[in-house]
Amino acid sequence: ATARNPALNASLMKIVFATNNAHKLAEVQAVLGDAYELVTPRMCGVEEEIPENQPTLEGNASEKSHYLRACTGLDCFADDTGLDGAPGVHSARYASDGHDFAANNRLLLRNLEGVANRRARFRTVISLLVGDEEHLFEGVVEGRIVERESGAEGFGYDPLFVPDGCDRTFAEMSPDEKNAVSHRGRAVRKLVAFLRARGEK
Ligand code: IMP
Numbered sequence: 001a002t003a004r005n006p007a008l009n010a011s012l013m014k015i016v017f018a019t020n021n022a023h024k025l026a027e028v029q030a031v032l033g034d035a036y037e038l039v040t041p042r043m044c045g046v047e048e049e050i051p052e053n054q055p056t057l058e059g060n061a062s063e064k065s066h067y068l069r070a071c072t073g074l075d076c077f078a079d080d081t082g083l084d085g086a087p088g089v090h091s092a093r094y095a096s097d098g099h100d101f102a103a104n105n106r107l108l109l110r111n112l113e114g115v116a117n118r119r120a121r122f123r124t125v126i127s128l129l130v131g132d133e134e135h136l137f138e139g140v141v142e143g144r145i146v147e148r149e150s151g152a153e154g155f156g157y158d159p160l161f162v163p164d165g166c167d168r169t170f171a172e173m174s175p176d177e178k179n180a181v182s183h184r185g186r187a188v189r190k191l192v193a194f195l196r197a198r199g200e201k
Contacts, residue, residue: 014039018050018064018078023155024184028079031179031188036195044072057082058136061127069129077128077191081183083157085120085145101156105149108160118144120161122183126191135194139186154178 017038019025029038041050050067052060057080064078095103112118119142126137142164149159151171158170163181170178179185 013037014074016041016044016068016072016074016076018068018076021155024079027175027179027182027184028188030175031185032192035192039074041068041071044068044074046071050078052080057123057125058127061125061136062134065127065129065134075128075130077126079124079126079184079187081122081124083120083122083161085118105157105160108145108157109148112145118146120145122157122161124183124187126187128191128194130195130198137187137190137194139183139188139190141181141183141186 013035014037017025017028018041019028020040020042025038025040032038041047046068050064052064054060054063060080061078064080065076068074068076068078095107121143122141124139126139128135128137143162143166144164145157145160146162146169149171150169151159151173153173153175154171158178161170162168163170166173166181170182179188
């Protein structure tokens with residue numbers, strides 16, 4: 001594989017994360033702390049949308065990390081997240097093209113009108129490519145979908161999701177509070193523990 005920007009190889013502390021979502025980037029960087037500096041696909045010259053055409057979170061995370069590896073030649077990781085529950089949301093493209101969070105939230109509320117069981121679960125899978133190895137990490141949080149949106153933090157379904165043991169939506173929490181219990185926070189802490197154990201700190 002040819003690195004599109006070989007200068008990024010200069011520091012071991014840098015790791016490519018397959019997202020251009022500023023919220024995700026900030027959440028993950030907060031968990032990684034100072035030990036690693038996240039590099040975005042755009043910073044590596046990868047401007048195109050990274051393909052995610054697989055039927056599972058594992059498949060999509062893996063497809064994204066392998067795509068970035070092929071483009072950059074660098075160690076990298078990708079995450080993929082799904083919100084499961086009644087009536088089930090399996091995709092970013094729930095309401096439309098997947099980038100319209102407000103439309104997704106409106107549709108989710110409409111589909112849950114009159115539905116008593118509002119249990120839901122976020123699950124994140126991370127695929128990490130280091131050297132020749134791929135490692136997967138999972139994070140899950142159980143909770144429920146509330147009746148109306150609350151809060152302005154975060155992104156996506158955050159204004160509608162209240163994790164178990166809490167009385168606020170993710171969108172009413174600071175980034176640190178969300179990371180402490182969230183699907184992505186849990187998966188990223190596993191990734192960090194793995195990297196530390198591997199001596200790549
Ligand atoms: P993806 O992992 O970026 O493909 O996310 C799939 C869908 O889940 C998108 O519609 C996101 O908005 C939503 N999503 C992913 N992570 C979160 C989260 O932490 N909070 C709320 N919604 C999320």
